[in-house]
Amino acid sequence: MLSYCKKSLGIALWFVFLTFPFMVVRVNTLKDIVEWRWLNMLWVAIGAFLLALAWQLARSRQAGGDRSEASGAAETTRGLGRRLLADPQLYRPLLGLLAAAALSFPWLVDTYQANIMVLALIFVVLGLGLNITVGLAGLLDLGYVAFFAVGAYTYALVNQQTGLGFWACLPLGGLAGCFFGVLLGFPILRLRGDYLAIVTLGFGSIAKIVIENWEAVTGGAQGIANIPRPGLFGLEMSIDAVTTYTYYLMIGMVLFTIFVTNRLKDSRIGRAWMALREDEIACVAMGIDMARTKLSAYALGAFWAGLVGVIFAARNTYINPNSFTFMESAIVLSIVVLGGMGSIVGVIIAALVLILLPEYLRAFSEYRMLIFGAVMVLMMIFRPQGLISNQRRSYQRPAAAGEGGND
């Protein structure tokens, strides 16, 4: 313990040195003012000392746990999750409870909260969509939000030009996203890993710049306003009612997405994706058409993004390029990775936590992005496999007697 304290003291001094120019001095070269804030030095020292102490204890516990119990800890947590999922007597009431909570949610809280929940659900679907590309197929996509923007702008523009309503535009947005997914997918089929990542990042930036500068069509930085909210057979609805309606729409959307991804996962193409993720060369050697597999993963991921893009535009009634920055792509990617790649439940939990937490951390509104960044780092260090690690499907002999051996 004493050695920990000594070490923490050293770390605290190091951080005092490190943060000195930023925390103690504040210079304003516009007004020629220098502000000295010596008190901050004390706070940094105390904070760094305590954090260093906590860090060392956590690390030593993690290392100790790894040594003594080997994978024991992981086994029990996964065991709990698996037990919940495997035993119908346990998970059915739980699921029922969850469904009841989800259905009654908009009636229990005010419009503002419901609205935030809609946003969180939008990110759930985005996460699940990106999960297809990154989690299942292993294609790192850093420009995912571009497809989201494509969907949102498709709705806004089509509605503006032709007057088509929300429901007609919903599939259009999805198809537009899909189209751009294929368009991007084509040139980059040959690329691997990080090259792929940077090209998608470039594509995301290009999309944003085009939206920002093509003022004649997209309204430039000002964006497009007066986008109609989703309608129901031309029914007139108050703001409250329409929020509740959008909420249920999103719940339906999430269920639909879960259904589709779950079915896809076990389909021929889904298994091809996972094979691609595990080993590209072996995958091609097994006779899987790599071009088709990659393109389909991109196109499907983009399809969901386009679809929720339409809902996003309808929810906000206003869009501008600032909603589609790299930051959003990074957040969606973090949702997938923090949740556990390929795990549907994990992605949902991560999306809810990552989107709702900053909203309810408004009290620390200034610090929330700071905390968000720190949480991302800490999460990766202490639980790199994500909240819920994806369980590998294993086939037991008797269960798989009739099939198997086809792929």
Next chain:
Amino acid sequence: MDYFLELFCSGLTRGSIYALIALGYTMVYGIIQLINFAHGEIYMIGAFVALIVSGVLTIYGFSGVSILVLAAVIAMIYAAAYGYTLEKIAYRPLRNAPRLSPLISAIGASLFLQNYVLLAQTPDFLPFPELVPEFAFMEPVAHIVGSAELLILVVSAVTMIGLTVLIKYTRIGKAMRATQQDMTMARLAGVNVDRVISITFVIGSVLAAIGGVLVGSYIGQINFYIGFMAGVKAFTAAVLGGIGNVPGAVLGGLVLGLTESFAAGYISSAYEDVFAFGVLVLILVLRPAGLLGKAVRQKV
């Protein structure tokens, strides 16, 4: 013709800045295959420390180019310290984790550093004190290449030559090359791999800080957000040249800078980033390993 030369010089200037930052990316990537997304933030921190030092000194009445040198040295020390700490906290515990984990950690670290500077300092753009003197001998060509541009070109050229010498001829350079080829073998041969990685981060950070100080005094204003775009561009440059390849990063930076400069000058300045990424996509489609990268044959 003058206009062409002007664009050429400004492209070269931009390109050498991109190259300076790209070197940090490429060296780190070459050794641990990590896209250090927070590298752009190290560049921003370097620029900010230089601004704080030179700002305080000018407000207290000092002036002259010696302040810029002092500010640059302190900025390099701080950037190195931040790079070292970053590696220790955010990347070292993840050395054996799945590939995406350090990437997410890097994005988190980048967000953290941005918001840290935002909260501790200010969200506004701050003007950099004007410290680079106009060189008198440049009178006839001054409209083509300014003194600040010339300074950038000379300093980056010297830095890059220094880096090449370091990697080629010194002990630590040898250790770095060995680690890059095969980390396990290098460790077996007695190379302290952890130390080599730390030093790689420190060198990359120092280069980024030099870039930050140069850009600060050239463009004249900085804020907490400048690291992001610079980081993306520099990474693009690194990929363009073939990531992991040191001369490739320089070439990629120059190609990128010239493309942007000419595209902005002859076509449209609003779309210059589109051209930058367009060239990237084009080159990667034609040469998937980058300009100077070797296509790696994977063994099965």
